[in-house]
Amino acid sequence: MEPRTLSLLLPLLLVMVWPLAVQPAPPTCYSRMLTLSREIMADFQSLHVSEPEDSCVRYLPRLYLDIHNYCVLAKLRDFVASPQCWKMAEVDTLKDKVRKLYTIMNSFCRRDLVFLSDDCNALEYPIPESTAPPGWQS
Numbered sequence: 335m336e337p338r339t340l341s342l343l344l345p346l347l348l349v350m351v352w353p354l355a356v357q358p359a360p361p362t363c364y365s366r367m368l369t370l371s372r373e374i375m376a377d378f379q380s381l382h383v384s385e386p387e388d389s390c391v392r393y394l395p396r397l398y399l400d401i402h403n404y405c406v407l408a409k410l411r412d413f414v415a416s417p418q419c420w421k422m423a424e425v426d427t428l429k430d431k432v433r434k435l436y437t438i439m440n441s442f443c444r445r446d447l448v449f450l451s452d453d454c455n456a457l458e459y460p461i462p463e464s465t466a467p468p469g470w471q472s
Contacts, residue, residue: 363438363447367446374397377428394413397409398457414432
């Protein structure tokens with residue numbers, strides 16, 4: 335191949351390959367559920383930090399989500415149905431996200447999800463995650 339032909343093909347090849355190299359894989363049902371559950375928990379925590387202690391936010395049900403725990407479906411239903419903070423925009427937005435996650439888990443991605451436990455107590459009192467490798471002794 336001539337150097338001139340190669341120099342003409344190289345930019346064309348880069349234009350065709352670059353979008354494939356830059357674009358990540360499209361989200362899967364599982365990744366969407368995981369991302370949305372983390373986003374909900376972060377929003378819930380920031381809501382508790384930003385609101386005064388005497389506001390209705392402190393009466394909302396705890397919101398620790400583990401999408402691999404079968405009890406999470408009931409937890410999501412309970413949170414959306416809680417009557418606290420009906421007129422608060424941040425809580426309404428959070429409840430909309432929770433409703434969306436429930437719909438995704440219960441309808442669209444039902445076959446993609448594997449429940450590894452049904453320990454409802456674990457959603458009330460989660461075990462803090464450790465950064466140490468398994469079996470690590472202090």
